Amino acid sequence: MKKILVILLLAVVGFYIAGTFFDIGFGNSHFVKNDAIKPVKDTYLQQTVQELKVSNTVTSIVVNFRGFDTLGEVTVLFLSVTALGSILYKKRHHVGERSVLFSASSIVTSGSKLLFPAIVLLGTYVFIHGHLSPGGGFQGGVIIATGFLLMLLAYENYSVSHTSLAIVESLAGVTFAGVGLLGYMNGGTFLQNFLPAGTLNDLFSGGVIPIIYIAVGFKVAAELTGVIYTVLNEKGENHG
């Protein structure tokens, strides 16, 4: 009886959700059927290109129009990393005692040594060109963290200094908040753009957006590398 009720409920909910999405259509570029109403996106697109001179609209919204939200996101990531570190801290083992299923072959070790600089370079490219091409601080930071992950998997005694990770992470966070406060002093609101916008499609354009995204990239890379390092050095009590 209960199962039938659950199936009935799911069917009703699914019917209405499917109806809503059927009305919108899958992958449409605009939702507004009535052309008389000017959508919000047009305002954003216009301001992004004409005032900020940024070619990637997503970046301009994430860092400039919704910059305070991004600061909140970075804080959430920082808090979760801190919580993970504080839970796993006591159980952490010394370098070299990492439990491995099997040691990496020479192909894997030399291959990762070759790939590691390329991965870090790609990540750096992604967050430096965040305002020109798809990507940004979060994506670039995660790509750099996967590079460190590759090295940690390939070399059993590869270690990352927690002190330098903490320093990089704190400096990046302070830069983000400091740029925001500078905007508050110059323009009147937090994270206000106070540098000249430059020309469209230039590397040095968009005011404070590249500075903030570089800070976010360093911060995310340091945090996620710390997470991977902490989790990898966590040793199960029954195994290993």
Add this chain to the structure above:
Amino acid sequence: MAFILIAVLLLLMIAAAIYAVVQKDLLYAVIATGIISLVLSILFYLLQAPDVALTEAAIGVALTTIIFVITIRNTERMEDEPQNDNNIKSEVK
């Protein structure tokens, strides 16, 4: 043409999700979850959202999968069978 491609990708996602739930070997289940993220990132790219596609590819395919694999290595690889069916049924009621 694009509609057929998107439909095939969506069906692949559903199939991988069902496989991940049914599979008893958790390592295969985690790989299936990674396939869901990979297909989702292709889908985001097809729908002209390259930023989200990059995020999904980097976090969903690489980072989450690896953290799950490390977790499986430190715990159990095979999913346990429920030992007593009657207990579970009485809890549901």
